[in-house]
Each structure stands twice: as C-alpha cells, then as structure tokens.
Amino acid sequence: MEQASPIDVTVRTRPRRDEVRARVLAAARVVFADRGFAGASTDQVAAAAGFTKGAVYSNFGSKDELFLALMDAEGAARVAAVEQALDGTTDLPGALAVVGAELSRRNTSWQLLYLEFWQRAVRDPDVRTAFVASRRELRTRVTEVVERFLADHPVRTGWDAGSLTLVLLALTSGLALEALPDPDAVPDDVLPRVLADLLDEIP
Structure with a gap:
C-alpha cells in the first residue's frame, strides 16, 4: 500500500x-x-x-521620508564609528586623526546621493524643513561626542564643542565634494592637519 x-x-x-x-x-x-x-x-x-x-x-x-531615514541611519553609523574609535584615544592629536579618518571616509555613491537630495531640500521648502531637522540632529549628536571627549581629556582649544562640530562637518563635506571628481586632490591627512591648526592647542 x-x-x-x-x-x-x-x-x-x-x-x-x-x-x-x-x-x-x-x-x-x-x-x-x-x-x-x-x-x-x-x-x-x-x-x-x-x-x-x-x-x-x-x-x-513618502520617498523623501524614506531617504531621510536612510540619511539618519548613515549619520548614526558615522557617529557610532567615531565614538568607538575615540575609545582608545586619549590625546587631542590622536583624536583629530581618528575623527578626520572616520568623517572623511569616502563613499562616492552616498556623497552623490546626498548632494542630489541637498539640492532638492534647498529648492523645496517642505523637504527643507525635514532635511534641516535631520542635519541639526546629526550636529547635536556629534557635539555630544566632542563634549564628552573634551570633558574626559581637558584641553584649552579656544573652541566650544558646537562650533568645533560645525567646522568638522563643513570641512568634511567640502573636502568630500572636492574629492568627487579628483580623489587624488585631497590627501587623507588634510582634515586632521587643518583641525590641528585651527584648534591651536595650548599645553
């Protein structure tokens, strides 16, 4: 059977x-x-x-909301990478090198996407509102990381954490934009060198 x-x-x-x-x-x-x-x-x-x-x-x-969520996830990943890298760093020059390496890590496809959406946000007031909120949140999170590091490793920089964060992000974005068509034009050590000069550390 x-x-x-x-x-x-x-x-x-x-x-x-x-x-x-x-x-x-x-x-x-x-x-x-x-x-x-x-x-x-x-x-x-x-x-x-x-x-x-x-x-x-x-x-x-919406598709805009989907992209903004993706942008927030990208920012959170960068912040987490910076935090992890800073865990083993105690001096300011070392911290600058770490932050510079993490924030300037090149991802051409993401940079192009970010620029495309940045243009959309600048031109569309509704999209701009959500975009600005996302960027402010990113600056807040990076500022908190910088504040914690400066609190644990006090140095006289002449810069507050918020201003330093703004400079960090602006330099990162500008150098990434410059490197898009010509990667060799932006050496890996440019960002930490510029930051070291700006901070003008006092022993």
Missing part, C-alpha cells in the same frame, strides 16, 4: 515590522545608489526588498 505523503505543517510567520523596515532601508540604499534619488521609485525599492509597495508606505510616508 502506497504511503501518503506527509502533510507540510510549516507555519509561515510574517516578518516583524522592524525587520520589514530594515529590509526596505537596505534595499533603498542599493536602489538609490544604482539609480539616483530622482530615478528610483518606491516600486523598485519594494521589489528589491521582496515586498509590495504597501510595505514601503506602511513604514515611510
């Missing part, structure tokens, strides 16, 4: 909301990098993540 095939009783569970969000963000990073912000669609992001477009919009209200 022929044996009946066993019944498949595998229970397929739906992915958790945080898993869906993480997969959509990961897919968005790839799709945006491949097509640019303007050329990418939420349909393409959803397909790359293995979901329908509804999964994108259940987590992000």
Whole structure:
C-alpha cells in the first residue's frame, strides 16, 4: 500500500515590522545608489526588498521620508564609528586623526546621493524643513561626542564643542565634494592637519 505523503505543517510567520523596515532601508540604499534619488521609485525599492509597495508606505510616508531615514541611519553609523574609535584615544592629536579618518571616509555613491537630495531640500521648502531637522540632529549628536571627549581629556582649544562640530562637518563635506571628481586632490591627512591648526592647542 502506497504511503501518503506527509502533510507540510510549516507555519509561515510574517516578518516583524522592524525587520520589514530594515529590509526596505537596505534595499533603498542599493536602489538609490544604482539609480539616483530622482530615478528610483518606491516600486523598485519594494521589489528589491521582496515586498509590495504597501510595505514601503506602511513604514515611510513618502520617498523623501524614506531617504531621510536612510540619511539618519548613515549619520548614526558615522557617529557610532567615531565614538568607538575615540575609545582608545586619549590625546587631542590622536583624536583629530581618528575623527578626520572616520568623517572623511569616502563613499562616492552616498556623497552623490546626498548632494542630489541637498539640492532638492534647498529648492523645496517642505523637504527643507525635514532635511534641516535631520542635519541639526546629526550636529547635536556629534557635539555630544566632542563634549564628552573634551570633558574626559581637558584641553584649552579656544573652541566650544558646537562650533568645533560645525567646522568638522563643513570641512568634511567640502573636502568630500572636492574629492568627487579628483580623489587624488585631497590627501587623507588634510582634515586632521587643518583641525590641528585651527584648534591651536595650548599645553
């Protein structure tokens, strides 16, 4: 007598909301990098993540909101990398070298995406509001890192943490922009050297 095939009783569970969000963000990073912000669609992001477009919009209200979340994640990763690198640094020159290396780490596709969205934010008041809020949050987080380091390793710099953070981010952005068409034009040690001169450390 022929044996009946066993019944498949595998229970397929739906992915958790945080898993869906993480997969959509990961897919968005790839799709945006491949097509640019303007050329990418939420349909393409959803397909790359293995979901329908509804999964994108259940987590992000628009393509702009999706990109801003990606930008926040990129900023958080940079801040975390700086914090980890500073853990083993006790002197200001060493800290400058570490911060310079982390903040100026080159990622051409991300820099191009950031510039594309920056133009959109400058031209569209509604997008600008959310973009400015995101940048202010990033500056706040970096400022907190700088404040903690200066508190643990007091040096007379003549700079407050907020101003120093602004200079750090501005120099990083400017040097990254200069390096996009001509990477060899910006040596890796430029940022820490400039910061060392600006701080004018007093023993």
